[in-house]
Amino acid sequence: MPKVKNWQIGRDMEYPYPESKPQKQVAFIFDPNKCIACQTCTMACKTTWTSGKGQEYVFWNNVESKPYGFYPLGWDVQTLGLLGPQKWEGGKYAGKTVFEAAPDQESVLGYLPNERDYESPNLAEDECSASVERGEHLKGVHKKWGFYLARICNHCAYPGCLAACPRKAIYKRAEDGIVLIDQKRCRGYRECVKACPYKKPFYNNTTRVSEKCISCYPKMEATGQQSQCTTNCIGKIRLNGFKSVDPAQANKDNPFDYLIHIRKIALPLYPQFGTQPNVYYIPPVHVDPKYLLQMFGPGAEEAVKAYRNAPNDKELLAALTIFGCAEPMTSKFKAEGDLAVGIDDKGAETARVPTREPSFVREFSQKTGAFLYNNS
Amino acid sequence: MKKLLVLAFLLAMGSISFAAEPVITSGAVKDILTDPMDPAWDGAGATIIPMAPQNVATPGIKAASVPSIKVSSVHNDKDIAIKVEWYDSTVNDAVNMSDKFADACAVQFAVKPGTEPNFMMGEPNGPVQILQWKAAWEKDLAKGYQDVEQAYPNYNVDTYPETKAVPQKANYPVTSFSPNAQKYIAGLAAGNNLSNPLKNTSVEEMNAEGFGTLTAQATQNAKGKGVSDYRYWKVVIVRPLDSGDASDAVLKAGSTVPVAFTVWDGSKGERGARKNFSDGGWVKLNIQ
Ligand code: SF4
Ligand code: SF4
Numbered sequence: 001m002p003k004v005k006n007w008q009i010g011r012d013m014e015y016p017y018p019e020s021k022p023q024k025q026v027a028f029i030f031d032p033n034k035c036i037a038c039q040t041c042t043m044a045c046k047t048t049w050t051s052g053k054g055q056e057y058v059f060w061n062n063v064e065s066k067p068y069g070f071y072p073l074g075w076d077v078q079t080l081g082l083l084g085p086q087k088w089e090g091g092k093y094a095g096k097t098v099f100e101a102a103p104d105q106e107s108v109l110g111y112l113p114n115e116r117d118y119e120s121p122n123l124a125e126d127e128c129s130a131s132v133e134r135g136e137h138l139k140g141v142h143k144k145w146g147f148y149l150a151r152i153c154n155h156c157a158y159p160g161c162l163a164a165c166p167r168k169a170i171y172k173r174a175e176d177g178i179v180l181i182d183q184k185r186c187r188g189y190r191e192c193v194k195a196c197p198y199k200k201p202f203y204n205n206t207t208r209v210s211e212k213c214i215s216c217y218p219k220m221e222a223t224g225q226q227s228q229c230t231t232n233c234i235g236k237i238r239l240n241g242f243k244s245v246d247p248a249q250a251n252k253d254n255p256f257d258y259l260i261h262i263r264k265i266a267l268p269l270y271p272q273f274g275t276q277p278n279v280y281y282i283p284p285v286h287v288d289p290k291y292l293l294q295m296f297g298p299g300a301e302e303a304v305k306a307y308r309n310a311p312n313d314k315e316l317l318a319a320l321t322i323f324g325c326a327e328p329m330t331s332k333f334k335a336e337g338d339l340a341v342g343i344d345d346k347g348a349e350t351a352r353v354p355t356r357e358p359s360f361v362r363e364f365s366q367k368t369g370a371f372l373y374n375n376s
Numbered sequence: 377m378k379k380l381l382v383l384a385f386l387l388a389m390g391s392i393s394f395a396a397e398p399v400i401t402s403g404a405v406k407d408i409l410t411d412p413m414d415p416a417w418d419g420a421g422a423t424i425i426p427m428a429p430q431n432v433a434t435p436g437i438k439a440a441s442v443p444s445i446k447v448s449s450v451h452n453d454k455d456i457a458i459k460v461e462w463y464d465s466t467v468n469d470a471v472n473m474s475d476k477f478a479d480a481c482a483v484q485f486a487v488k489p490g491t492e493p494n495f496m497m498g499e500p501n502g503p504v505q506i507l508q509w510k511a512a513w514e515k516d517l518a519k520g521y522q523d524v525e526q527a528y529p530n531y532n533v534d535t536y537p538e539t540k541a542v543p544q545k546a547n548y549p550v551t552s553f554s555p556n557a558q559k560y561i562a563g564l565a566a567g568n569n570l571s572n573p574l575k576n577t578s579v580e581e582m583n584a585e586g587f588g589t590l591t592a593q594a595t596q597n598a599k600g601k602g603v604s605d606y607r608y609w610k611v612v613i614v615r616p617l618d619s620g621d622a623s624d625a626v627l628k629a630g631s632t633v634p635v636a637f638t639v640w641d642g643s644k645g646e647r648g649a650r651k652n653f654s655d656g657g658w659v660k661l662n663i664q
Contacts, residue, residue: 105436191435204563206563
């Protein structure tokens with residue numbers, strides 16, 4: 001099997017195809033610290049792409065309450081379970097990826113979900129890690145945690161779906177790294193559904209072939225705008241654009257390169273799977289560090305520290321503030337005093353927003369005995 | 377003594393041939409046999425072909441799930457019928473649910489006369505013609521295109537793009553969608569044979585020139601019928617000896633051509649490359 005370079009696991013790894021890099025790579029950064037699980041992204045995607053017959057259960061975008069929410073049921077713990085306990089040695093992954101752990105007669109370690117695993121798209125909604133005892137929240141800071149994990153296809157550098165398709169019906173576009181399933185070549189074998197560790201290809205019950213997130217490429221090509229799930233996000237947790245393919249060529253003006261490669265604050269989801277996913281997450285700060293290590297790799301603790309310090313870090317604050325501030329893709333950003341400025345690839349401004357919300361302190365009213373005012 | 381016993385056993389099997397290198401004989405008949413249950417098949421003879429697991433290309437299977445198949449054939453100078461029988465304790469004919477796979481079998485010919493390309497899907501410049509009978513399509517033919525409402529009879533939906541509101545629990549076939557609404561059915565809009573709800577055969581005709589190259593033919597002129605009879609699939613695939621289609625193998629009476637077989641057991645998750653094929657690859661088909 002050919003060897004490819006996977007920077008996310010700090011080493012070369014086995015992959016069924018030799019390295020073939022796209023000219024640029026579509027990327028997303030999600031900040032779960034800000035997600036409110038309103039599912040507007042889910043519905044924006046659903047109404048745009050998957051409201052057809054046969055797609056009733058299909059969610060190219062879903063938001064699940066971690067640690068107990070999954071769609072499909074148990075997708076990540078199942079794959080983690082198949083892999084078994086594995087180790088990181090510093091920034092290097094010493095365990096096996098889903099390609100390296102592939103059993104006899106398979107090219108990827110995976111499982112095909114049971115149909116019933118798709119029954120409850122928002123199972124365990126709002127459940128947190130353990131139950132909070134009555135009154136516990138009044139006694140100080142409790143250690144129970146939970147967060148919302150928004151998920152789409154990761155348009156991986158080494159897609160598991162593509163590796164497993166015996167028909168080569170799945171391809172990664174050379175121009176932007178978007179991973180697509182050819183709807184005419186697909187024969188509905190569901191090898192991609194089985195192989196994708198993120199379970200993001202879905203079988204269409206009407207057309208009998210598989211489909212997946214297309215990174216809104218028709219919207220992007222026609223308008224230069226970010227994906228539907230990004231521009232519709234109420235919590236402004238998302239940024240969609242392009243990162244440099246090679247981390248060594250990271251450009252500090254590019255908000256993706258800056259947050260992913262330079263500040264290393266936006267991390268891949270389960271890098272140990274080995275697909276080198278291109279949706280990056282800012283780890284939620286209040287979550288058990290062990291869980292973060294498992295989910296986002298060894299960089300999680302540092303990322304949390306840097307994020308907590310963002311109010312004192314002008315440039316980082318600027319990069320984080322441009323999220324959700326414009327429909328067009330932002331390819332450059334800068335901090336201008338207390339403003340964050342976004343610029344598109346033609347040099348036009350996409351956003352100019354304050355990094356701090358203007359605030360107003362209300363005085364206590366002796367007359368009403370409250371901070372509240374009305375005309376009385 | 378042992379040899380004699382084996383001989384006696386072979387004789388007892390009557391017209392079933394157990395030769396080391398099996399040969400299928402396609403005798404001439406007046407009317408072609410299209411129904412696998414037609415008693416006239418009894419006179420056609422049969423050949424047992426051992427099956428092997430596909431484990432050359434990934435994904436594969438570790439052991440054959442179908443140990444052997446029984447093949448018979450007849451022709452009438454115009455069409456040839458090939459009957460394939462195998463034991464399968466479960467009928468799997470649903471492909472309208474995300475975790476279900478259907479039973480199937482396929483017959484393969486070399487397109488270029490006198491050649492024996494790689495028996496596994498052919499090779500570059502060595503094309504093969506593949507005729508795949510599908511239990512799922514047989515069900516489509518018998519009961520109408522199997523869709524979401526057949527898989528989940530109690531499902532609810534308000535509407536689909538460019539369609540009027542769907543009456544609850546009503547049958548709402550894709551064939552009744554307007555051309556505009558059909559554009560939202562991606563596989564169908566892309567012209568994928570599998571997504572086409574208008575089926576007029578249970579056999580799909582394809583060509584291949586190696587692993588991963590399988591492509592549906594523009595002209596589909598094979599027919600078939602499959603019946604599950606006491607846990608045995610009995611399937612007949614019928615095609616013209618000479619269809620006039622350049623991508624089909626031309627079969628001539630009075631010749632012997634190579635033929636290969638594949639069987640899939642849907643209950644074991646077999647599909648695509650996860651399959652059983654005729655052990656040793658090509659088998660001889662003697663068209664009398
Ligand atoms: S997330 Fe899954 S479907 Fe998307 S590119 Fe990666 S392996 Fe393929
Ligand atoms: S729209 Fe944004 S805030 Fe709402 S659930 Fe989706 S990612 Fe979270």
